[in-house]
Amino acid sequence: MSALIATSLPLAKTSMDPGASLNDTKTEMEASYAVLKFMESFCLLSSACGMVGNGIVIWFLGFHIKRNPFTVYILNLAVSDFGYLLCIAIETVQYLMQFNVGVQFGIFLFLDLFMYGTGLYLLTTISIERCLSVLCPVWFRCHRPKHLSSIMSALLWALSFLVCGLGYISCSVSTLHNCQQILITIGVLDFLICTPLMVLSGLTLVFRVCCSSHRFKTGRLFTVILLTILFFLIFAVPLGALLLLDFWNYKFLYSPEIGFVLSCVNSSLNPAIYFLVGSYRDRQFRDTLRVALQKVFEEEVNFRGERETASAELEMTTTTQ
Template sequence: MRESHTSYHLCALCLEVSLIMSAKTTSTFLPNTTSLAEGANYSGTVQKAEPSYALLKFMESFCLISSASGMVGNGTVLWYLGFRIQRNCFTVCILNVAAADFGYLLCIAIETVQCLMHCNVGVQFGILLFLDLFTYGTGLYLLTAISIERCLSVLCPIWCRSHRPKHLSGIISGLLWSLSLLLNMLGYISCTVRPSSNCHILLITTGVLDFLFCTPLMLVFSLTLFLKVKCSSQHLQTGRLFTLIMLTVLFFLIFAVPLSVLILFDFWGYKFLYSPETGFVLSCVNSSLSPVLYFIVGSYRDRRIRLTLRLAFQRAFKDSADDKDERESHKQ
């Protein structure tokens, strides 16, 4: 029993939430059943603080509502970018980000419903957690690629317009999906299906790639882009696309990265009360807010009372040159 408990707990750390499994599957957010029976906030044996049952159920409910609304928003983005709006190199990446967010929120919603209903799901829950980490990692890699691509387009505009392959964004997006799938599938097999010593190696490799490489890389290129635009003597036209990229990266760093940091601390033995649950809720907020952010940026400073979603998304994803042409046409 102890070996199976440890194996599942390690899998949960790898897949974004810390789960404590017994003979019956319990909620991700549920506190210890012994403490509930005693009606206390502290364990009688080890004197450690126990999470509040009411607060954890509230966090579960919030995740379910946030996931449901986020799936509607990201589904709308997928529909418009996939079928209603002409694509460019940037919208291809955003389309893939919306797909990753939709898949992430779908898994979160299913898991939360199962937890609220106290379903005994066993292996199925582990598969959903694997899909969580897969879609979460894909979103991180795609945002890093977006930051790099946009920074290079500002630093080397002539090269990007003349020598950039037409389908480069689609190729890069496909490779990043494949990379995330490969890493997480290897981790799932090594940590759960066939536990081995490679589990720790894969966890460390994924952690280094996600938090010591991609996140700093995203931050560096975003700051470089910001400083280049704001400190340039050429008064570069930014447009809504620049604002959208900056806000998307900022929101990701604030809401999504804490989950990864808290999980790493948990894996290293530094456990905090509500640490995985708080990161879990924040990551749901990040994936749900992206479509709202697209609409706000696209409709900003528009005097029309009724602005369609299609027009708002189309304006949000325009390049600075296109945005400049639009302003000049309105003046005429």
């Protein structure tokens, strides 16, 4: 993130009138640095809070709750958010301490995009699977492979690593033109393919639940998934859009930095969403994060168990008759 700042400062300088005095130039440069320092400090604070929240989610979902198809995805999403915030925090500290990042910037940018892409692919898969669970409940309950979530999560991590790794290697050894082409391709994959799929699945899910003549018991996890997708579209998607525009040479003042700050907010918000949804229905906001998570995710497990028990009883009754 710090190296992207260098692209913003020349804009502030070149946008001034030719007759501007040296003092005016110095004042505007100082103002630019002040704005960037504020954004970096805010990003560091947001990252610290988000790492604590996502760390608690990882600990709880990894060791203290029975997993179901969606909590496996949520666990991997928390890991990607934690990794993304950690990279951003390290870059921010380096910038604020005025360390010479040099070659390290390329590595951290690769890790940023790797974690960002993984979160995007996971949320796209979550929205599609949740939509299928409502549109095709019999398949999802009876025919869905048991370890599909774990397999898909591993494949999505690998896909993100390969795509970002290809971009990193190409930008390290190829010409600037080839590097830009590959980064634009990554941006198109993220912003013009995965994001529309996420939106389409989410809208289909909402339409099916709200407009169907049958009553669906959505539960807290349904709300969590929709809110997570909504806030990702609001806070995280602008980063991909701004970077894509930047690669196409449509540069705006502070545009990459604003995108990174918003994406930090998004990765930090998910634990808060889990807590608020887990506490809202009972109006007990004094619950610990662990209790709130338990209400969100164990509700889905219990509801699924009730449906399976009811189906088994129905089959036994039919067989007896």
